[in-house]
Amino acid sequence: MIEDQLQEIMQIFEGIQLTLQDHIRISADIITNAYKNGNKVLICGNGGSAADAQHIAGEFMGQFKKDRAPLPAIALHTNTSYLTAVANDYGYKEVFARAVKALGRPGDVLIAISTSGNSDNVIQAVRVAKDMGIVTIALTGASGGLLGHIADITIRIPSDNTPRIQEGHIAIGHIICSIVENNLFGDNYDR
Numbered sequence: 217m218i219e220d221q222l223q224e225i226m227q228i229f230e231g232i233q234l235t236l237q238d239h240i241r242i243s244a245d246i247i248t249n250a251y252k253n254g255n256k257v258l259i260c261g262n263g264g265s266a267a268d269a270q271h272i273a274g275e276f277m278g279q280f281k282k283d284r285a286p287l288p289a290i291a292l293h294t295n296t297s298y299l300t301a302v303a304n305d306y307g308y309k310e311v312f313a314r315a316v317k318a319l320g321r322p323g324d325v326l327i328a329i330s331t332s333g334n335s336d337n338v339i340q341a342v343r344v345a346k347d348m349g350i351v352t353i354a355l356t357g358a359s360g361g362l363l364g365h366i367a368d369i370t371i372r373i374p375s376d377n378t379p380r381i382q383e384g385h386i387a388i389g390h391i392i393c394s395i396v397e398n399n400l401f402g403d404n405y406d407r
Contacts, residue, residue: 224380231374232384239371240388243353244395246369250325250351251400256288258320258350260312260341261329264382265355266293268329272389280393284401290319292341312341322349330354331381333361333370342366355388357381 247257257276259269269291276289292315293299302311316326326345330338333356342352342363354360354367357376364370373384 224375224377225383228373228375228380228384229387232388235374236371236388239369240391241395243369243371244392244399246351246353247325247392248396248399250323251287251396253323255321255323255325256290256319257325257327258290258292258316258345259327259329260292260315260338262293262335262337264378265329265331265335265338265385266291268355268382268385268389269327270294271386272327272393275389275393276396280390280397282397282401284397287396287400292316292319309336309340312337313344316341316344316348316350320345320348320350324350326350326352328352328354328363328367329356329385330361330363331357331378331385333357333359333363333372335363339363339366355385 259273261269273289273291276287292312299311302314326341328338328342339362343366345352352367354363354370356363356370356372358372358374360370360372364372371388373381375381
């Protein structure tokens with residue numbers, strides 16, 4: 217069982233290496249330019265994808281590999297009073313869309329994470345973001361779901377297995393953080 221799962225992971229990461237490098241590079245460049253222009257990154261997802269959203273936001277706001285200035289990034293699910301009030305008053309489908317309306321500005325970036333690509337609340341957030349002039353980057357599984365059709369850029373992990381997709385998402389999140397950090401702060405950055 218261990219060997220089978222590790223083999224599956226290696227095959228997926230080979231697929232990422234062969235097919236997704238341009239999408240990763242473009243996404244990192246978009247985020248770099250947003251930060252250079254004084255904008256921020258918003259991130260949303262449900263369940264394990266919410267944990268990934270929070271993880272990526274933490275890497276930008278704290279540090280990834282460099283001791284450097286913090287970068288503004290917000291995981292949209294972390295205010296539980298807001299989340300539960302909006303879910304109660306407007307429905308769970310609206311929780312991320314309303315947060316994007318409240319916090320987003322033109323030139324910001326929304327990273328929308330959904331293994332299926334079909335999470336209603338993530339889709340609504342992308343729709344609102346696009347209407348506001350916010351660039352949208354989707355992290356999905358192989359099919360891309362509806363997100364794959366509406367996001368500006370979709371990074372599709374070549375798998376339909378949720379745990380493998382999530383492993384790919386966090387690896388790509390780390391790669392993007394590393395590129396952005398290097399783009400903004402270089403190899404010899406000193407706070």
